[in-house]
Amino acid sequence: MLRDIIRKEILDNITSPKFVFTFLLCTILILVSVYTGVTNYGAERKEYTAALALNKKNLESQPNYNSLAGIGVKVNKPPQVLGTVVNGIEEAVGRVAPVNIAADPNLIDSKYSSNPVFAVFGPLDLMFIVKIVLSLFAILFTYDAIVGEKERGTLKLALSNDVPRDRLILGKAIGGYISLLIPLLIPLLLSLLILLIAPNIHLAGQDWLRLLLIFLMFFLYLSVFFSLGLFVSARTSRSSTSFLVLLFAWVVIVMVIPKLAVIVASQARPIPSVHEVTAKKDAFLQQIQQEGQKTAREWIQQQQTEAAKDPKGFQDRLRKYIEDLQQDLTSQIDANNAAIERDYQLKKGAQQTLAVNLSRVSPASALTFGSMTLARTGVDEFDRFLASVRSYKPVYTKWINSKFGESINFQTGEMATISIDDMPQHVLEPERLSRSLLRTLPDFGLMAVMILVFFVGAYASFLRYDVR
Amino acid sequence: MLEAIDLTKRYEDGMIGLDSLTLKVEPGEIFCMFGANGAGKTTTINLFLDFIPPTSGTALIEGIDVHKDPLKAKRHVSFVSENVMLYGNFTAVQNLDYFSRLAGKRSLTKADYGEVLTRVGLQKEAFDRRVKNFSKGMRQKLGIAIALVKDAANILLDEPTSGLDPQSGREFLETLVQMRDRGKSVFMSTHDIFRAKLIADRVGFMRKGRLVMMKTAKELEGADLTDLYIQYMEEEPPVA
Numbered sequence: 001m002l003r004d005i006i007r008k009e010i011l012d013n014i015t016s017p018k019f020v021f022t023f024l025l026c027t028i029l030i031l032v033s034v035y036t037g038v039t040n041y042g043a044e045r046k047e048y049t050a051a052l053a054l055n056k057k058n059l060e061s062q063p064n065y066n067s068l069a070g071i072g073v074k075v076n077k078p079p080q081v082l083g084t085v086v087n088g089i090e091e092a093v094g095r096v097a098p099v100n101i102a103a104d105p106n107l108i109d110s111k112y113s114s115n116p117v118f119a120v121f122g123p124l125d126l127m128f129i130v131k132i133v134l135s136l137f138a139i140l141f142t143y144d145a146i147v148g149e150k151e152r153g154t155l156k157l158a159l160s161n162d163v164p165r166d167r168l169i170l171g172k173a174i175g176g177y178i179s180l181l182i183p184l185l186i187p188l189l190l191s192l193l194i195l196l197i198a199p200n201i202h203l204a205g206q207d208w209l210r211l212l213l214i215f216l217m218f219f220l221y222l223s224v225f226f227s228l229g230l231f232v233s234a235r236t237s238r239s240s241t242s243f244l245v246l247l248f249a250w251v252v253i254v255m256v257i258p259k260l261a262v263i264v265a266s267q268a269r270p271i272p273s274v275h276e277v278t279a280k281k282d283a284f285l286q287q288i289q290q291e292g293q294k295t296a297r298e299w300i301q302q303q304q305t306e307a308a309k310d311p312k313g314f315q316d317r318l319r320k321y322i323e324d325l326q327q328d329l330t331s332q333i334d335a336n337n338a339a340i341e342r343d344y345q346l347k348k349g350a351q352q353t354l355a356v357n358l359s360r361v362s363p364a365s366a367l368t369f370g371s372m373t374l375a376r377t378g379v380d381e382f383d384r385f386l387a388s389v390r391s392y393k394p395v396y397t398k399w400i401n402s403k404f405g406e407s408i409n410f411q412t413g414e415m416a417t418i419s420i421d422d423m424p425q426h427v428l429e430p431e432r433l434s435r436s437l438l439r440t441l442p443d444f445g446l447m448a449v450m451i452l453v454f455f456v457g458a459y460a461s462f463l464r465y466d467v468r
Numbered sequence: 469m470l471e472a473i474d475l476t477k478r479y480e481d482g483m484i485g486l487d488s489l490t491l492k493v494e495p496g497e498i499f500c501m502f503g504a505n506g507a508g509k510t511t512t513i514n515l516f517l518d519f520i521p522p523t524s525g526t527a528l529i530e531g532i533d534v535h536k537d538p539l540k541a542k543r544h545v546s547f548v549s550e551n552v553m554l555y556g557n558f559t560a561v562q563n564l565d566y567f568s569r570l571a572g573k574r575s576l577t578k579a580d581y582g583e584v585l586t587r588v589g590l591q592k593e594a595f596d597r598r599v600k601n602f603s604k605g606m607r608q609k610l611g612i613a614i615a616l617v618k619d620a621a622n623i624l625l626d627e628p629t630s631g632l633d634p635q636s637g638r639e640f641l642e643t644l645v646q647m648r649d650r651g652k653s654v655f656m657s658t659h660d661i662f663r664a665k666l667i668a669d670r671v672g673f674m675r676k677g678r679l680v681m682m683k684t685a686k687e688l689e690g691a692d693l694t695d696l697y698i699q700y701m702e703e704e705p706p707v708a
Contacts, residue, residue, distance in 0.1 A: 004569040008555075015557040153552035157614065160517050160547035160624075161570045162539040467519050468510075 001163065002171050009175025013141065014182065022137050023183035029129050030187035034194050037084030037125055042200035044079035051076045051096070059420050065403045068418055072100025073396060075389050075426045077107065080376045081207055084195065086214060087123040088377025097389040099426075101330055101397050102285060104337045105389045107382070126191070127371050130218045131364055134184060135225045135254065139246045141180045142229025144239040145172055146462060151239055155467045169234070169462040173455065177226055184222070188215065206433050210374045213437070217374070220447040221367040225250070227454035234461035254364040261359030269351040277344050284336045292329045296322070326401045334394055341390070352379065363447050370443030373436050380439065385428060392426040399424055469495055470516065470545075470622050470653050475525035477511050477677075485511035487677040488525065495621065498644060498654040500664035502697055503674030509657035511677070513624050516655070517547060529622055543572070546615035550627040552607060556600030560585060560610050563599055564617060571618040581617070587646075588613045589639035604631040612643060623647060625656040629663055641667050661693045673697065 013019050055074050062068040075097045083090045094107030122128065146169075149155040158168060195201050195211075203211070229246055236242040299321060300307075307314035359365035372378025403418070470493040477485035486508045493499045501509050514520045515527045518538035527534040532541040554563045564581045568574075585595055588609040599607060608628060615623055625644075629637050637660075645667055648654055658664050664671060671688065673681040673696075681696075688696075 001570065004566065008566045011562070012555055012557055152554065152556075153549050154554060156517075156519065156549055157547065157552055157554075157567060157611075158570055159519070160542060160545065161567070161618070162542045162572070163570050164539060468514055 002167050002174075005163075005168060005171025006175040006178070009172050010179050013176065013179035018140055019179065019183065022140070023186075026129075026134065026137070026183045027187040027190075029124075029133060030126060030184075030191055031194070033124050033126050033129055034084060034191040037087070038194060038198045038201055041079055041081060041084045042198075044083075045200060048076055048078055048095075056420075059423075060418070062418055065400065065418050068420075069101055069400045069404055072098050073423075073426075074098050075105070075392065077385055078428075080381070081201060081203060082210055082214070082375035083125075083377045084201065085126040085191075085211065086371045086375035086377055087125040087127070088372040088375060089379060089382060090377045091123060093382050097386065099389060099393050099396050101400065102333070104281060104341060105386070105393055107386060126218075127214075127367065130221060131367055132254065134218075134222055135250065135364070137183075138180055138222045138225035139229050139243075139250060141176055142226055143233055143243045143246050145176055145230055146233040146458075146465065147236050147239045147242050148233070150237070150465075150467060159467055165463050165465075166459065169230075169459055173227075173230055173458070176230070177223070180222065180226060181219070184218075209433060210376075210436070213440070214371050214374050217367060217370050217440070217444065217447070220444065220451065221363055224363040224447050224450045224454070227451050227458060230458040231454040231461065234458045234465055237466070253362045257362035258359045258365045258368070261361075261365070262355045264358055265351050265355035269347065269354055271347040271351055272344060277340060280340050281337050284340075285333055288329055288332055288336075292325060296325060323401060323404070326404065327398070330397050330401060331394075334397070338390075360442065360446055363450055366443035366446050370440040373440050373443075376431060376436070381431070384431065388428045389426060392424070395424045396426075469493065469528075469530060470499075470624075470655050471526075471528040471531075472512065472515075473526045473528070475512070475515055475527055476523045477508075477515060477520060478523040484677040485520075486515065486522075489679055491672070491679065491682075493622070493653040493655050495651045495653050496648055497669045498648050498656065498667050500668040500671045501655065501657045501674060502659070502661065502664070502671060503657075507674040508677040509674055510626055512674075513547075513626050513655070513657060516545065516624055517542065544620050545622045545624060546571075546618045546620040548608075548611045548615045548623070548625045548628045550630055551604070552611045554599045554607060554610060557598060559596045559598055560590060560602075560613075561595050563610060564613055567614045568617045571620075573617060573619075576617065581613075584613045584617050585610070588616065588643055589636060605633055605636040608632055608640070609636065612640065616643070616647075621651070622653045623655070625654065625658075627658055627660075628656065629658060629660045637663055661697055665693050 051074070055076070058071070059068060059073060062071065077095050077097070080088075080090065091111040094109050095111070096109045097105045097107050099105050144151075146155070149158070159165070192211075195203060228249060229242075232245050232249070233239075233242050236245065300318070303314060303317070306317075356365070356369055360369070369378060373380055399422075470491075472489045472491045475486055475489040475491075479485055489508070489512060491499075501512065503509050511520070515522050516529065516534055518527075518534050518541070521535055529541040530544040532544070534541040555566070558566070561578060561581050564585065565576075568576055568581075582592070582595060586592070590606060590609045590613065594602070594606060599610065602610070608631065612628065615625075629640060632640060641663055644654060644656075648667075648669075656664070656668075665688065668685060668688075670682060670684050671693070672679050683691075683696075
């Protein structure tokens with residue numbers, strides 16, 4: 001009997017115009033989004049490789065270490081291959097982090113800054129399609145699952161037989177879910193094929209696992225709306241009421257809660273603005289530079305008698321002194337910036353955590369954060385990259401300071417030509433899957449709990465549903 | 469056999485849906501229940517199908533208490549409702565197939581479905597047409613076919629002739645008579661006095677949830693059923 005009910009439900013759905021419409025739209029949207037993702041990734045990869053070569057050439061072309069120290073190095077953020085399906089904040093944050101002695105590294109040159117019109121519409125990635133379009137389809141498939149049968153009189157007719165209600169709701173849920181998956185699975189499989197055959201996409205073993213987990217998250221997200229639809233359908237006596245309730249719930253879940261969470265968090269945990277932080281850093285920089293110049297002048301004055309006696313020895317001592325002073329000043333600046341930054345990051349982190357946790361009440365937020373973590377295109381990956389660049393900065397400044405001191409001939413004022421062969425390189429270790437998975441467990445868990453709650457609600461409601 | 473023993477339904481708002489109905493519909497009998505809207509006809513059917521629980525009393529199908537063992541009781545009853553829309557995207561045969569499977573009939577062939585559909589007067593060309601394009605009469609015929617294919621000993625019909633054209637109405641009556649002749653107990657709620665008079669073995673009149681009069685076909689001979697209907701609908705229930 002259960003099989004008959006499932007079969008009927010699938011057949012009823014797939015012969016309906018809404019199925020044809022859903023299938024066509026899903027196929028077009030999903031394929032277009034993956035194709036666009038693949039093309040964009042290819043272009044970004046090319047851009048990244050070109051930027052690396054250009055940076056190297058630019059560094060090598062500097063006449064001396066002084067000018068090298070002036071321009072600093074640029075650390076480029078590599079594009080993530082899974083950005084093809086979950087773009088995350090890849091385009092919103094910068095792609096380059098300049099590292100130099102004076103300033104604290106920050107990401108600049110985002111795609112949105114170069115073409116702000118992108119920011120208006122956002123990316124059409126697979127996550128967006130699932131979050132917005134397919135969740136609406138899930139509602140479309142379920143809003144009249146129970147109440148529609150009541151209106152058609154088929155519920156009475158079915159229950160005039162010895163059909164247990166629990167079996168009927170179970171059959172309807174399974175059949176309805178399969179019907180919803182069909183228009184999703186076929187284009188998703190085609191998308192996987194595109195990823196498999198695209199020449200510029202190279203997915204490692206772990207990337208495939210991440211992709212499967214992202215897809216699993218998509219299915220869980222749609223199941224939340226599916227079970228919610230079933231629940232509301234089993235609680236209402238008119239399909240129009242059911243649709244309106246679900247539409248309202250969708251707007252609240254997908255649109256309102258995530259934005260409200262950010263507003264609440266910013267009010268509850270305020271943080272200083274970026275300008276305030278920069279101003280603080282600049283003030284200290286100016287102060288330390290003035291102190292440094294004063295100290296250097298005093299030292300040279302003290303050493304004048306000695307310099308006249310032994311110019312060669314003085315030059316060596318001066319070189320050593322400048323190198324040490326520079327290192328000391330840089331360390332002080334770094335330490336101060338790090339302290340300001342630490343304080344800012346702590347406050348920002350607390351605000352961010354509050355916003356994320358508040359918004360996780362909505363499965364749409366859980367999907368957004370979870371899938372971005374798995375695709376390595378989220379806020380956490382951006383923070384991780386920036387942290388790695390900031391850890392790299394002292395290593396780089398130490399190297400450039402040593403080179404700077406070594407290369408100056410204080411008598412002639414000449415500077416040695418540069419060599420960047422021994423320049424320390426920035427390395428970013430990719431986050432392990434186990435770590436990403438651990439961080440997405442709350443998202444998986446929350447969605448699973450919601451599915452369970454809504455389904456049990458639908459089940460219990462249907463057992464007492466007035467079929468008249 | 470369908471039997472109601474002191475069957476009462478009082479709704480949460482205090483309204484009486486059915487007041488102490490005691491009734492027996494024997495095998496091979498057609499019982500037609502008349503009454504204005506809200507008189508309690510559909511409530512009686514809903515109680516026999518366990519769609520609502522009784523406040524007191526018992527509804528029995530083949531001696532099985534419907535409220536105590538609804539699934540077992542429902543094996544012995546078919547139901548034809550008023551204005552059933554069925555599954556519009558399905559053909560007549562697909563609808564029939566689904567409901568016959570729910571009724572436990574799994575071994576029926578397309579030929580069997582064709583035979584039943586022909587019996588209820590559905591045109592052959594309509595068998596594989598989507599039901600959403602059916603007229604009300606055609607849907608009603610399909611609803612009757614669904615009840616027929618279950619082949620239960622008892623049949624409950626809730627205003628089945630509403631919306632049927634004269635030809636379909638006549639075919640429907642013939643089908644009901646065939647069912648009675650095969651020993652089925654038929655309970656039909658209706659406003660259709662003229663058709664009911666042609667086939668009913670007994671009729672009952674309901675008013676405000678109470679069965680206020682019951683007459684056999686023999687007692688109705690020569691009587692004007694319309695006058696009786698109007699008279700009983702207007703009068704206060706007589707003391708039993």
